[in-house]
Amino acid sequence: MMSRQRLLSMEFALPVFFLILTTIYLAAAFTIRAQISEPFWQGPRAIPIVASVMMYALLLFVLVRQFRTSNTKAQPGEILRPVWVVVATGVYIYVFEPLGYGLSTLLYVFALFFIFEFRTRQPLAFVIYALVVTAVFYILYAVIFGVRLPELFGVI
């Protein structure tokens, strides 16, 4: 009997996720309609369908092999820290245009400094480094390469 924890491990969860993804992909492949009638192997559905079939076969192979393996490799490391990075990045992307480059990036760098524990006990250095990081990439993209970055009230 497999433990629930093992079934939820990446060794199982990722192939299962790929299986779901492949099923959605295959279903969408069957809905592709060419304007002119083409034989199957010359049409736009052939390779996606072949790729899906191969995916199913390989994913089943990987899952069966995983079931037969007596134990799952332990995944060392932290779980929460990468989650916080993803959350901070998601929020950054969401507010990037509304808040403009300057403010959103500064807040993002603050968040990353907290997550990566950089100078969190030295508030002045913490703020100065965050300002420097924000400014350096502003200079790179907006000043040197002339890219128009999002602004807040016409300011960076």
Add this chain to the structure above:
Amino acid sequence: MDTFLSYFNGFSALLDPLNFAVMIGGFLVGTFFGAMPGLTSVLAIALLLPVTYQIDVVPALIMCASIFMAGMYSGSITAITINIPGAPSSMMTALDGNKLMKRGKGANALGHAALGSMIGGTLGAVLLMAFMPIAAKLSLLIQTPGKFSLIFFALVVIVIVEKGNIAKSTIAMLLGLMIATVGIDELLSVPRFTFGTENLMEGIDLMPLVIGAFAISEILIQAQNWRLDSEVDLDEIKKIRIKRRDFIPLWSEVREIGLWTYFKSTVIGYLIGVLPGAGGSMAAFVSYIEARRSSRKPQEYGNGSREGIAAAESANNAMCGGAFVPMLMFGIPGDPTTAIVLGVLVINGLQPGARLLENQADLISPMFASLIVSALILIPLTLYLLGPLFLKMVTISRGLLYSGIAVVALVGSYVATLSIFQMSLSLVLGVLAFYMRRASYSPVAMLLGFILGPDLEQYFRRAMSLSDGDPMIFLTSPDSIFFLLLTAAFVYMIVVRKPKTATAP
């Protein structure tokens, strides 16, 4: 003759202030990323990919070439000094280099690594330039069915070099192919897998895939391993004293290694570079094993052998030249770096193939020149001038470093297309690549599947159209048969046949 003249003009193009500046800048960036454990030259090029949208193709390619060469060499710096290879291709260098370091011969080991890289990198680039016209002629002989079989061969090699993980590597490659099918079908202009979203009509760009797979996923991996990878011991590094004059290898040592070792390792590295998916690590490993097999002092290998350092470093830098051959002539990248360089070419409207050398040699020759100058001049020069500072690089706080990389990656994915959607896609693909890496699915195979997938499909469908749907065309066309037999031979040699030689020491 025209080709060689354009090669010469490539060197003069480097005298342009902008080109010269991007070559030096690229080299320093590549050195930094290559030397920092956890960062690689692939990540450096991935982060600079958005910048290539803002500059001309010539400086963009010059920069990519110098980053590639520098990154391949500089992995040896931390491999030798603190026994942590800055890049996977320097694993073999760490075996002997760090032993020499512990005996107080660190500068000497760094000098030998630089000399090996210099010789391998230069000869590899020369071989690239010499064989490009021949490869261009050969590429003209390949017809549509042969092109399909060639790409099929490349994809098979990419997955089988991941020995022990072939199924997972194939899944990753197929995933890349599936991602590449999103958007308008090139042959019939039919939308595919857009799910009613306008954002997906133009397909998924290379940029979010590269940024996600190599930058975002790396930051997440580092966040995950934050407590496992303790900061480098600063006190230990402060104790290390390196003098510039010690960097220069003694002639007697070079003679003992032998020019044949350098040459043989260069050729091995170059040929492995030509193989899709093999990369610098395999080049260094194979040439190290071969050098040990034929050495007069095999017992020294793993105990501070200068010959071992020379063999590994010559090979991994020679790989740089080899990796460009299939990319430039057939559009088949040999490794992730050349895959991104291929992206730079395509973004700028250049198509790989014989015509690239015929009609646009002036655009790619400066890149060859950059490879040679980086290997021949910049590697020894930066070691001599900046060598004592190299160790200081690893003392930079990782918190600051990864925060900066996160910003440059995300803003970079925005500036290329000015699209929040592309930025979001970078994050989604980054999270996917993170989980893939955790479960041993190769993001490199996914990237190469994404790049080669569309060509594979196009040539397959075109060949089937030419034969009125008869698949026998792949077995009756001589060029196609050649590549299918080559595929079978590689599968036999790498997967079926049991290796006779010993594994890594």
